[in-house]
Amino acid sequence: KNEVEQSPQNLTAQEGEFITINCSYSVGISALHWLQQHPGGGIVSLFMLSSGKKKHGRLIATINIQEKHSSLHITASHPRDSAVYICAVDRYTDKLIFGTGTRLQVFP
Amino acid sequence: EAQVTQNPRYLITVTGKKLTVTCSQNMNHEYMSWYRQDPGLGLRQIYYSMNVEVTDKGDVPEGYKVSRKEKRNFPLILESPSPNQTSLYFCASSLSLAVDTQYFGPGTRLTVL
Numbered sequence: 001k002n003e004v005e006q007s008p009q010n011l012t013a014q015e016g017e018f019i020t021i022n023c024s025y026s027v028g029i030s031a032l033h034w035l036q037q038h039p040g041g042g043i044v045s046l047f048m049l050s051s052g053k054k055k056h057g058r059l060i061a062t063i064n065i066q067e068k069h070s071s072l073h074i075t076a077s078h079p080r081d082s083a084v085y086i087c088a089v090d091r092y093t094d095k096l097i098f099g100t101g102t103r104l105q106v107f108p
Numbered sequence: 109e110a111q112v113t114q115n116p117r118y119l120i121t122v123t124g125k126k127l128t129v130t131c132s133q134n135m136n137h138e139y140m141s142w143y144r145q146d147p148g149l150g151l152r153q154i155y156y157s158m159n160v161e162v163t164d165k166g167d168v169p170e171g172y173k174v175s176r177k178e179k180r181n182f183p184l185i186l187e188s189p190s191p192n193q194t195s196l197y198f199c200a201s202s203l204s205l206a207v208d209t210q211y212f213g214p215g216t217r218l219t220v221l
Contacts, residue, residue, distance in 0.1 A: 035210075041196060042214055095153055100150040
């Protein structure tokens, strides 16, 4: 079993829908990262969380340390949000363990 | 402009021919790291560095070397590349993993024949 599990693996949505991507992990962590990778390959770091909630534009990330779970929400989704979203955790070791990603497609 | 640069962006080489992929950042970051990305396996960490002259293994360090002689540079060295090192490689930097998001380079697509 992977230490970091993401769900769903694939997600399609219509423009304007509210989207939730989930990340569960099985180890104690010092931080959790959400990354975005567009077709063509470039990776952008969206959030680093150690507790609570962060918001940037239409993106919201939350983390529940006790339940070992994080969610990434996209409000008012747009086709330009189509990408792979990757969760990664730091296990107090300064090394990252990655989930396998959630592929999101948003259709007009 | 804050950025992480990698060179080359694309490389096709043959088994056994030593190569170096360079990585440089202009943000005075202490933490730098190399990752490889493979279909079905996702991203995996190869090596990381907490500061100059401080490097440590990630989850898949076999067949790779790194050095951190200057804060801004963190080259990845493949002394004897093999076909199983064909992959997409990313360099990244940050102040630290626990307090900062990472900045990723554009990636290097390596093919070893």
